Amino acid sequence: MANVKFGRKNFESDVGKLDSEMQEMIALFGTPVESVSDDTLELEIFPNRPDLLSYQNFKRSFLAFLGKKTGMRTYTINKPEKNYEVIVDSSVKEVRPFTACAIIKSLKLDDSKIKEIIELQEKLHLTVGRDRKKLAIGIYPLDKIVLPIYYKAVEPDKIKFQPLDYPKEMSGLEILQKHPTGKEFAHLLAGKMKFPIFTDSQENILSMPPIINSEKTGRVTNETKDIFVECSGFDFAILEKCLSIITASFAEMGGKVYQMKVKDNITPSFKSEKMALSLEKTNKILGLELDKKSLKKLAEKMGYNYFADGEVEIPPWRMDILHEIDLIEDIAIAHGYNNFEPIIPDISTIGKENKNEILKRKISEILSGLGLLEISNYHLTKKQDQFEKMGVPEKEESGFIELSGSKTDYNIMRKDLLHYLLKIISENSDSEYPQKIFETGRVFYTDKNEMTVEEDHLGVAFTPGNYTDLKQTLDYLSQNLGFSFEVKEEQNLNSFFVEGRSAEIIFEGERIGLIGEIHPKILRNWKIKMPVSIFEINLERVYGKF
Amino acid sequence: MSKLIESLSTNEKKILPYLEEKGLSEICKKSNLDKVSVLRALEYLSNKKIIEFETEKKKVIDVGVNGALYRKKGLPERRLLLLLNERRIILLKDAEKESGLNADEFKVSLGVLKSKAFIEIKNGKIILSASKEAISKKSSEEIFIESLPLEEDELTPEQKSLLKVLLKRKDIIEAEERKKFHIKVTPLGKEVMSSKDISRELIEQITPELLKKEQNWRNKKFRRYDVTATVPRVNGGKRHFVNQAIDYGRKIWTEMGFEEMNGKVMQSSFWVFDALFTAQDHPVREMQDTFFLGRKGELPDKKLVEAVRLSHEKGVSGSKGWNYNWDEEEAKKMVLRTHTTCLSARTLASLKKEDFPKKYFAIGKCFRNETVDWSHGFEFNQTEGIVVAPNLNFRHLLGYLKQFFKKMGYEKIRFTPAYFPYTEPSVEIHWWHPEKKVWLELGGAGIFRPEVVTTLLGMNVPVLAWGPGFDRILMDYYQVKDLRELYKNDINQLRKMKAWVKV
The missing domain is CATH 1.10.10 (Arc Repressor Mutant, subunit A)
Structure with a gap:
C-alpha cells in the first residue's frame, strides 16, 4: 500500500479548504485520508490507481470528481524531432527487453517539483514496478546528453561510470557489491551475463537500469529545463502506461511532451482506449435508475469521455480498467457511495450452522458447567515449546509443519494442544489455584505419507490435578455426549507422562487421545511448581458420530 | 438496638x-x-x-537485633558475672575467652560491672567484689529491656536515663515511629x-x-448478617471471550439465513489467490506477507485449473486479464490462508445453477507473516459472507453490511470506495467512533469480479461478498487496547472479563 504526502498549501489554493467536508469528499473519491497536519495532507492510494500517485495527477482527477474540469484531459503531444530516438540493441532481450521513453521540455522546476517527481518515481517503483523487478524509471537532464540514445546490454566489467552519490567510477559488478543502492537491488541483476545500460551517442553511460543513474548525466536540478525519461522492464504495455502517468504529471507542471522513436514504436503513444459501458448493466449492478445524460455526467466526473453510442474513452494513464465492471465502479464512486440507499433483498434461504461448530460449542458448554475456563491459543507455536520443553530430543522432532521466513519465533504449526496448556499454566503461576482450563482448536501435522493433516482437538488440564480428576472429567464429558470413551494403559509410553499413570483414550476401537499425569521433569522444564494432569482427544471421530 | x-x-x-x-x-x-x-x-x-479506631503516631522504644538476642541469652555483663560467680578471680584474657563474648561486648561488660562496683581489676586479673545477693538481683537494665516495648512519652525519668545509656550500646535498643490504634468504644x-x-x-x-x-x-x-459486606471472589468456568463473540457472530448470520462454511487453514495458493484473480506477481504472494509451508498441494480438476489460467492470461467474460504466463506450480504452493474468502471460492466452485439463491458465511482464523505488537499479529479472525442470486446489486451489499454491523452495535457507519483484486465495485466500511471522533475501518466488501465468478461458477451471476476482520469488533466491546491480549490467556483476566451480551 502506498501513501502519498501532498503540500496542504498547494491543495488549498488549487482545490479548496481542507475542512471535514473536503476530507469526506477525498474519502468518497477512494483515497482514504491517512493524516492531516498544518503543512501536509497524507492519502492512501490503492494499488489499482498508480495514476493518482503524484500531486499533479491527483489534482486533475479529484477536481473532475468535484465537478470542475470534467471529462478526459488531453495534452499536446509533439512528434519526435530529429534524433529523438532510442536505439534498442537485441542484446537486452535476455536481461531487460523493453523500454518506453519520452522527452519533456520547457519545465520550470523547483525543489518541491523535483521532490514530487522523485517521489512519484519511487512510488511507481514500489507498486507497479514491484520494487523495480517489473519496471524501473530513469530521469535525466537532456542538456548533458547527446541524442540519440542507445539501450543495450554489455558485460558487467565493461561497464564503467560514476554512479549517483559516489565519489568515483565503478564497474558494473563493483556497483552491485559496494554502492548502497547497488547492494539493495543487486538481486535483480545477479547471475546475468550482461547488464543493461543506456548510453548517449558519445558513449557516455547514462544509467544501469534498474539500479542507478550516472552522477554526470543522471541528476536533475533546479536548473534543468529539458529532460529525458525512460521506463525499462518486461512488459511493454505496462511500460507505456507508466510512461503516460509520468508524462501526464510533467505536462500538468507545464512541460512540453515530445515522443521518441523506440525501436518500432513511438512512445509515449498516449493512446486512449474505448470500452462499451452499458447503461442497463450499470443500473442493474448498482441498483440505480440512471439515464444516459446522468451516466455521461458521472463518467466525465471520473475523467472519462462518454459518447452517445455508449462508449467510454479511457485516458492512457489508467492501468486498472480490465473490464466494464471497472467502469461501473467508477460510476458508483462518481454517484457517491454515500448516496446509495442500503436495502436487504427479498431472498429466502435457511440458515445453518456447521455441525462441528455446534459440537465444539456443546463440548465447551459441558466443560464450562464443570467450572472449567476456556482458553484460546495461537495456531502457530515455537519449536522449543512444542518439542524441547516437552522432553522431545531434537533428533526425534518430526511430523511438524514449518513456516518459511516467519518474522517471529512462532515458526511451526502446533501439533497438539497439551504443550500450550502447560505453557499457559506456567505463565499463570500468580493466578489463584486450582486452575482448570480447556481449549478446543485445530492442530496440524504430517502423517506417515508426509501428507498434511488438520484436526480439531480438545485439551483439558487441571493444576493441581491428578489422574482421577481428569478421568472424572473425561467420563462426565462422554456421558453427556451420549457415548463412552475407554482407556487402555498406554502402549507407546509418552515420556511426558508418569509411567503407570497415563492411558490411551479409545473410542470405538481407535485411539483418539491421551490422558495422564505430567512427569515432574516436564513440569520442571516449564517451571511449574504444581502437579498437572492433562487429557487431549481428537474430535474428528466424535464429529463423525453426529 | x-x-x-x-x-x-x-x-x-x-x-x-x-x-x-x-x-x-x-x-x-x-x-x-x-x-x-x-x-x-x-x-x-x-x-x-x-467502636471507633483512633490512630496515633507514637515513638516506640523496642529491642534491637542484639537486644532481642540478649533477652534470650542474657546481657553480656550478666554472662560475665555468672562466670565470675564461679571463679571469683580470673585472668582478663581467660575471662574474655571463657565468657564467649566478643571483644566489644567484653569491654562494655567490664565497664558496666566496674561502675556498679561489682568487680575490681588488679594485675590483669578480675576480682569479684559483689555480694551474692547483689549478683542474684536483676539489674535495672535487664528489667527495662524485659519491659519493652514502651512508648517514649510514658517513660519514667529513671527509664529515660537507662535508655540513654543503652542507646550507646550496639543494637540493643531501637526507637521507631509506629502508628498505634486505639479502640474507642x-x-x-x-x-x-x-x-x-x-x-x-x-x-x-x-x-x-x-x-x-x-x-x-x-x-x-x-444472627443477622451484614448483607452488604464484601465477600471473597468466586471463579467459575466459562468460554473464552473471543469465542463468545464469535458465537454471537455465528448467531447473527444464521438468523439472517446464512449457511456456515468450514474449511482448512492450510490451502493451496490456487484457492487463496489464483481463483480470486490475484495475479501471481501480486506482492501479497510473497513470503514477506504470507506464510508459505514449503510444500505443494493438489490442484482441483483440470477444467477449473484451465479456466483460472485463462482468466489470468487472456481474461474471461469480456476482461483483458492480467496478460502473463500463469504458472500451475506457483498455484500449488501451500500457504496459511490469508483470508476466509478462499472458503467462498471453494463454495462457489461447488455450486450449480439450480442451487441459487444461496447465502453462506464463515468465521475463522486467518494468517499473515507479521511481527507482533499492540495493533499487529500473525493471526486474526475474519468473518466472511457471500450471497449468490440473480438480480443482486450494490445496494443489497450495503444492506447486508449495514444490518450485520447494526447487530454488532455499530449504528453510524459509512461506505467508501476500496480496492481488492477480486471484487468490483469494492467498498470499505467505516465506523464513527463517538469518543475519538474519527472514522475507523471495520472491513472490506464488494461484488465478486466477473473474472472470479465466471471461472468458478461457469456463468456470471452477482455474488455479494464481504470479509471484515472480527478482532476490532471484539476489542471495542471488551475494551481491549492491545491485540496481544486476545490470546494472552491471563487466567486472572479471563476470570474477571465481562461476558459478551448483545441483544
Missing part, C-alpha cells in the same frame, strides 16, 4: 467484653481468639459503629456492652443438625 445486637457474630460477641482492655494482645488473650480473627471482628464492630457501643440481650443465644449457621428438630429453631433468633 436489638437488630444491631442480633447482627453480632460469635467472635464479635466474644471480644465485646474486652474492648476496653489495653492493647490487641490483651484482647486476644482474654477472648481466646487469634490475632486475625480479633482484627476482623474489630473491623466489623467498627462498621457497626460500636462509642456511646452506642457502651449501650450494646451493657445490654442484657447480649447474652441471648443466636443461631449462627443453619446446619442439617439444626434442622433436625423444630425446637432447635422455633422461637429463636437468627
